[in-house]
Amino acid sequence: MRSEASVLHLDLDAFYAAVEQRDKPSLRGKPVIVGGLGPRGVVSTASYEARTFGVRSAMRMAEARARCPHAAYLYPRFHAYRISSRRVMAVLRALSPLVEPLSLDEAFVDLTASQHTDLSVKGVERIARDLKAEVTQVTGGLTGSVGAGTSKFMAKVASDLRKPDGLVVIEPGTERELLAPMSVTTIPGVGPATADRLRRVGVHTVGELDRLGEAEIVAAVGQAAGRSLAQLARAQDDRPVVAERETKSVSVEDTFDHDIADPTTLTLIVERIAARVAERLTGERLSGRTVTVKIRLFDFTTHTRSTTLPGPTDDGRVITRLAKRLLTEVDTSAGVRLLGVGVSGLADWVQGDLFEEAEDGEERTEEPAKEPVEQPVAAHHWYPGNDVVHDTYGRGWVWGAGLGRVTIRFETAETGPGPVRTLHAADPDLAPYSPLT
DNA sequence: TCTGGGGTCCTAGGACCC
DNA sequence: TCTGGGGTCCTAGGACCC
Numbered sequence: 001m002r003s004e005a006s007v008l009h010l011d012l013d014a015f016y017a018a019v020e021q022r023d024k025p026s027l028r029g030k031p032v033i034v035g036g037l038g039p040r041g042v043v044s045t046a047s048y049e050a051r052t053f054g055v056r057s058a059m060r061m062a063e064a065r066a067r068c069p070h071a072a073y074l075y076p077r078f079h080a081y082r083i084s085s086r087r088v089m090a091v092l093r094a095l096s097p098l099v100e101p102l103s104l105d106e107a108f109v110d111l112t113a114s115q116h117t118d119l120s121v122k123g124v125e126r127i128a129r130d131l132k133a134e135v136t137q138v139t140g141g142l143t144g145s146v147g148a149g150t151s152k153f154m155a156k157v158a159s160d161l162r163k164p165d166g167l168v169v170i171e172p173g174t175e176r177e178l179l180a181p182m183s184v185t186t187i188p189g190v191g192p193a194t195a196d197r198l199r200r201v202g203v204h205t206v207g208e209l210d211r212l213g214e215a216e217i218v219a220a221v222g223q224a225a226g227r228s229l230a231q232l233a234r235a236q237d238d239r240p241v242v243a244e245r246e247t248k249s250v251s252v253e254d255t256f257d258h259d260i261a262d263p264t265t266l267t268l269i270v271e272r273i274a275a276r277v278a279e280r281l282t283g284e285r286l287s288g289r290t291v292t293v294k295i296r297l298f299d300f301t302t303h304t305r306s307t308t309l310p311g312p313t314d315d316g317r318v319i320t321r322l323a324k325r326l327l328t329e330v331d332t333s334a335g336v337r338l339l340g341v342g343v344s345g346l347a348d349w350v351q352g353d354l355f356e357e358a359e360d361g362e363e364r365t366e367e368p369a370k371e372p373v374e375q376p377v378a379a380h381h382w383y384p385g386n387d388v389v390h391d392t393y394g395r396g397w398v399w400g401a402g403l404g405r406v407t408i409r410f411e412t413a414e415t416g417p418g419p420v421r422t423l424h425a426a427d428p429d430l431a432p433y434s435p436l437t
Numbered sequence: 438t439c440t441g442g443g444g445t446c447c448t449a450g451g452a453c454c455c
Numbered sequence: 456t457c458t459g460g461g462g463t464c465c466t467a468g469g470a471c472c473c
Contacts, residue, residue: 035441042441044473057473062438103443103473189446191471224447225470248445255441290465300440304467340442445472452465 001236002150004119005169006111008128009155010092010135012144013164015105017047019081020074022141031055031071033064038257040337044076048164081105087138095131100241108152110241124148124169132167150175151237157186175235180207187232189225197221209233246346250286251294252276253340259298261335267324273341274323278316281343287312289345291319293326296338305329312347319343 012018016034021027031050035043041061053068065073085104092099092107096114101107111119116127128146135144147158149170157179158168170178184190184198184206201220203209209217210233217233218226231237252273260266270293281287292306305326313319323341 038441039438040441044441058441060439061441106473189471193470222448245445249443251443253442292466302468306466308465338441342444443473445470447470448468450466452463454462454464455460 001238002112003172004112005121005124005148005150005154005172006119007150007152007155007241008109008111008124008131008146008148009152009159010088010107010109010131010144010146011159011163012088012105012135012139012142014045014047014051015084015142016045016076016081017050018142019077019084020072021047022139023080027072031068032074033061033068033071034074034076035061035064037061037073037075040255040257078104084139084142088135088142088144091131091134091138095127098241098243100243100245108155108241111148121169121171125167128167128169132165151235152239152241153188153232153237154235156188157182160186176207176210179233179235180205180210182206184209187229189228189232194221194225194229206233247284247286248346249342249344250277250280250284250288250346251292251340251342252280253294253338253342255296255338256336259335259337261333263332266327266332266336266339269339270323270327270341271320273339274320275316277341277343278314278319281314286343287314287347288343289313289347290343291322291326292342292344293323293330294338294340294342295327295330295332295336297332298335298337300337302338303330308345312345314343 017032020032020034021030029049030047031053032047033043033050033055034045035041039062043055043057043059043061043064045057046055046059046064050064050068050071053071055064055068055071061073064071081104085101089099089101089107092109096109096111098110098113099107100109111124111127114127116123118126128148132144132146136142143165145159145163145166147155147161147166147168147170149155149158150172154170154175158170159166161168179186182205183195184203185195186206187209190198197220198204198209201212201216203212203220209229212230212233214227214230217230220226221229254269254273260269289310289312290306290308292304294302294304296302307322307326309318309322319341327339
């Protein structure tokens, strides 16, 4: 446990809406609501003027329009938000190299890694005041709320305490007293489901949770959540501020204005979404092994289907083919409201990083290997119905794979479906064929 | 015209290996 | 014929966060 309030949390106020008001003076002082504008849109950010009408983040747009019909409704301009976000993060990194961004508008800063030595409450207040001024300056007038405390948890609680444009440093030693009357939902990781479970054992506040034993908490909410909850309820939080986090997955999803049941349309959409995922993977020099399709049906039930490749890929053709196959594994005949494609199990190496230094900013001429996994290959590396093979027989699809062998069914334009060949995984005949091509 | 999009982490069961 | 435990990987679903 830190003895000083050396963790700082910055939260930009109504960030998306504030950027819009900054860039369009006619919107200043007026309710502004940023989010999806379609029939199924939800609110991303409401300006403080809109919040007085009860409009909140994650609220359905239809409800927001009912509550505040005269607001300006805007589709998010992420490019603009990203520019301002980068400037703010740069300010934070100048303060301390240890900055952990949580999103475009939020970050933790570890002040023990900064050049400041006075981390008394007064000293941290001075740092925070200067920081707020600088943030406002580099963003052309945006404000942020800053909190500081002896842990991430307390810093975040602090920044929430006075919004907007707030500055709160929680004096070390006063944490439990401060937390005791607060709702358990103040604790990160406690959402509606966990709050409900705790309510059933008579716990509503952090203080009540604190008085419960760890064993009882674990019994109520499970192993991992229970242990961390028991700690956080006592204001014990040793989570470090982590500057670099590795991306674990990349996904794209789309909710349709109206449910779609037509299989051809769904296939087309899944192709388009898979291509966007592949684009982002290659753009970020990532590749992954597991492809997942997410299907939300008309009734909001959500299904995922996934498959794991023997080696990482960023090939749009491979991702698309697998996504299309996975889509067929779920009954979509009653209507689909959302389709998504994701790739996870990302390689911890960057594809082709041996080839490019790219100091000159030129296009790379050397394409990275699309298929890191080459032969020899085990039978289970072949994907029935997906892997295509060409040889003297013509074009063949892998028909079955497993138990050390691969069956391939060939067909030609003239003769149609032709012979079925069974090859052993170690068969040299299989070697020329690369799976997943 | 109920319920976004991008993520992270956890759980639980089954397969498989030693 | 019956019966181990531990570890890892994979899949599906769900909670949660901003």
